[in-house]
Amino acid sequence: MRNTFASTLETLARTDPRIVLLSGDIGNRLFDSFKEQYPGRFFNCGVAEANMTSMAAGMALCGLRPVTYTIASFVTVRCLEQIRIDVCYHDLPVIIVGVGAGLSYAELGTTHHSCEDIAMMRALPNMTVVCPGDAIEARLALTAAFKFNRPVYIRLGKKSEPIIHQNDPDFQIGKGILVREGGHEVCFISTGNILPVVIESANILAICGIDAQVVSMHTVKPLDEELLGRLFSSFEIVATVEEHSLIGGLGGSVAEWRSGQRSIKTDLLRFGVKDAFIHGAGGQKTARQSLGLDAESIAKEILKKKPRPLFIDLEAT
Amino acid sequence: MEIKELEALSLKIRGKIIEMSHKAQAAHLGSALSCVDVLVALYWHAMAIDPLKPHEPQRDRFILSKGHAAMALFATLAARGFFPETLLDTFGAFGACLEEHPSPSCAPGVEAAAGSLGHGIGLGIGMALAGRLQQIPYRVFITVSDGECNEGSTWEAAMFASAHDLENLCVIVDFNKWQATGRSCEIMALEPLAEKWRAFGWSAYEVDGHDMGELTSCLKNVPDHRGKPVAVIAHTVKGKGVSFMEDDNNWHYRIPTQAEVVLAKKELGLL
Numbered sequence: 001m002r003n004t005f006a007s008t009l010e011t012l013a014r015t016d017p018r019i020v021l022l023s024g025d026i027g028n029r030l031f032d033s034f035k036e037q038y039p040g041r042f043f044n045c046g047v048a049e050a051n052m053t054s055m056a057a058g059m060a061l062c063g064l065r066p067v068t069y070t071i072a073s074f075v076t077v078r079c080l081e082q083i084r085i086d087v088c089y090h091d092l093p094v095i096i097v098g099v100g101a102g103l104s105y106a107e108l109g110t111t112h113h114s115c116e117d118i119a120m121m122r123a124l125p126n127m128t129v130v131c132p133g134d135a136i137e138a139r140l141a142l143t144a145a146f147k148f149n150r151p152v153y154i155r156l157g158k159k160s161e162p163i164i165h166q167n168d169p170d171f172q173i174g175k176g177i178l179v180r181e182g183g184h185e186v187c188f189i190s191t192g193n194i195l196p197v198v199i200e201s202a203n204i205l206a207i208c209g210i211d212a213q214v215v216s217m218h219t220v221k222p223l224d225e226e227l228l229g230r231l232f233s234s235f236e237i238v239a240t241v242e243e244h245s246l247i248g249g250l251g252g253s254v255a256e257w258r259s260g261q262r263s264i265k266t267d268l269l270r271f272g273v274k275d276a277f278i279h280g281a282g283g284q285k286t287a288r289q290s291l292g293l294d295a296e297s298i299a300k301e302i303l304k305k306k307p308r309p310l311f312i313d314l315e316a317t
Numbered sequence: 318m319e320i321k322e323l324e325a326l327s328l329k330i331r332g333k334i335i336e337m338s339h340k341a342q343a344a345h346l347g348s349a350l351s352c353v354d355v356l357v358a359l360y361w362h363a364m365a366i367d368p369l370k371p372h373e374p375q376r377d378r379f380i381l382s383k384g385h386a387a388m389a390l391f392a393t394l395a396a397r398g399f400f401p402e403t404l405l406d407t408f409g410a411f412g413a414c415l416e417e418h419p420s421p422s423c424a425p426g427v428e429a430a431a432g433s434l435g436h437g438i439g440l441g442i443g444m445a446l447a448g449r450l451q452q453i454p455y456r457v458f459i460t461v462s463d464g465e466c467n468e469g470s471t472w473e474a475a476m477f478a479s480a481h482d483l484e485n486l487c488v489i490v491d492f493n494k495w496q497a498t499g500r501s502c503e504i505m506a507l508e509p510l511a512e513k514w515r516a517f518g519w520s521a522y523e524v525d526g527h528d529m530g531e532l533t534s535c536l537k538n539v540p541d542h543r544g545k546p547v548a549v550i551a552h553t554v555k556g557k558g559v560s561f562m563e564d565d566n567n568w569h570y571r572i573p574t575q576a577e578v579v580l581a582k583k584e585l586g587l588l
Binding site for chain 2: 040041042043045046050051052053054055056057058059061062063064066081082085086089090098147
């Protein structure tokens with residue numbers, strides 16, 4: 001997603017001279033081509049995220065279209081108040097891009113995990129929160145964000161994630177994308193970089209005889225309530241999956257929405273990071289496994305609700 | 318405009334601020350009174366602005382980063398003709414556009430919201446960089462409080478501005494020697510303040526923040542052709558202009574009674 005972001009931004013900047021890029025001393029070589037093509041439109045703001053965010057707001061007040069970029073935890077939580085007041089209170093077209101969603105940088109430790117950013121960004125008035133599921137969604141999200149003309153947070157994974165979409169889907173901010181059609185038992189709603197895991201989980205369930213549907217809910221705010229209404233009236237189980245805290249992320253959002261609906265019988269399962277810091281070294285894959293956020297663990301939880309004979313075989317393997 | 322006329326404007330604006338504080342029962346009177354002369358020097362002398370064209374792209378920008386002195390900004394903008402003085406009568410009233418801290422686009426001439434400290438310089442740098450990129454040579458003036466220099470973001474901004482040689486940027490520190498609950502030089506090691514700005518790569522000046530002659534000659538000299546952003550340390554008195562408010566930090570939060578309003582206006586020569 002990271003490289004796609006850089007190349008997409010470069011393309012968009014060609015036709016829109018208002019686009020400027022502010023980086024928090026990150027992206028070594030990533031933006032070489034951008035810098036070469038648009039000298040004067042790239043700013044290395046140093047390790048000073050608060051000032052970077054205020055500057056972006058000041059630029060937007062004068063007609064520019066700034067993008068702030070650094071690691072997800074630093075570009076959001078570190079400068080939360082600058083986002084709240086300078087960007088959101090003024091309702092400015094600043095695009096905040098975080099790389100390293102969730103546990104992308106698990107091996108770097110808790111300081112580099114970003115499992116609270118959706119919750120914090122989502123709580124801010126005027127803010128839109130977009131978590132692309134693959135590089136194609138990342139490209140479409142950035143393109144859509146520039147047309148949106150308001151504050152947008154884009155939460156990217158890292159580099160070389162699997163590509164999920166074969167072709168460009170119809171991408172609109174605030175509208176979920178159907179990624180895998182399924183029966184009427186289980187529907188996964190995934191947000192962000194966990195999407196490949198969710199697809200894999202659906203494939204495991206298919207072997208067990210459950211044809212699960214998968215939706216990429218790239219926009220956590222505003223929620224696609226119309227789609228939720230349809231899913232919760234069509235499926236027996238809806239399961240949200242995110243590489244983010246269970247507090248305040250996609251699952252929290254859907255639960256909030258659901259609490260305001262009448263007579264929903266559909267079960268809601270929420271897969272995410274429990275309310276604790278993650279201790280101990282390890283990469284994204286092992287961190288996901290330890291949190292039950294790998295494809296097999298998710299499938300097993302679904303099978304507990306929807307037992308199938310093959311479940312036993314899966315356990316044995 | 319003659320210095321004497323500017324001084325008379327300051328007195329009038331101080332009187333208005335004291336009335337506003339009483340009427341709206343709004344705090345931060347001492348902080349508003351200390352920066353009035355700076356605002357008058359900027360709006361009537363140093364800045365290229367047209368009150369009838371508040372969105373003119375070429376205009377100089379002003380950010381009151383010490384947003385708690387909003388009364389001073391609003392009274393100044395009204396006196397300068399950005400909006401009718403009658404709007405000041407609504408200050409702080411339920412649902413009115415003029416709140417105790419400036420909100421975004423709350424009135425013509427208000428460039429940015431403020432209230433939480435340490436935001437204005439970063440915003441101003443963004444504006445100055447935009448001007449540079451768009452090749453519009455406007456200047457950006459920002460007034461910060463001495464307490465605001467506690468904020469780390471103030472110094473993040475200071476380091477960035479000098480690295481980019483933003484000579485069209487000017488920060489005026491309203492150095493009234495007090496912050497909300499104590500002496501600003503005791504709570505943190507603020508002094509030597511001008512030296513700090515110089516060490517961060519700025520061109521720094523110290524002026525008497527109530528001497529209209531010193532203020533105007535210093536502020537109109539921005540950029541000062543040293544290729545650096547300019548910091549003006551304006552030595553001021555909190556509660557300036559009213560004997561029983563001057564340098565008394567109770568007036569950070571105290572609200573004047575009607576009798577005190579009358580007394581203050583008499584001292585200012587307005588009654």
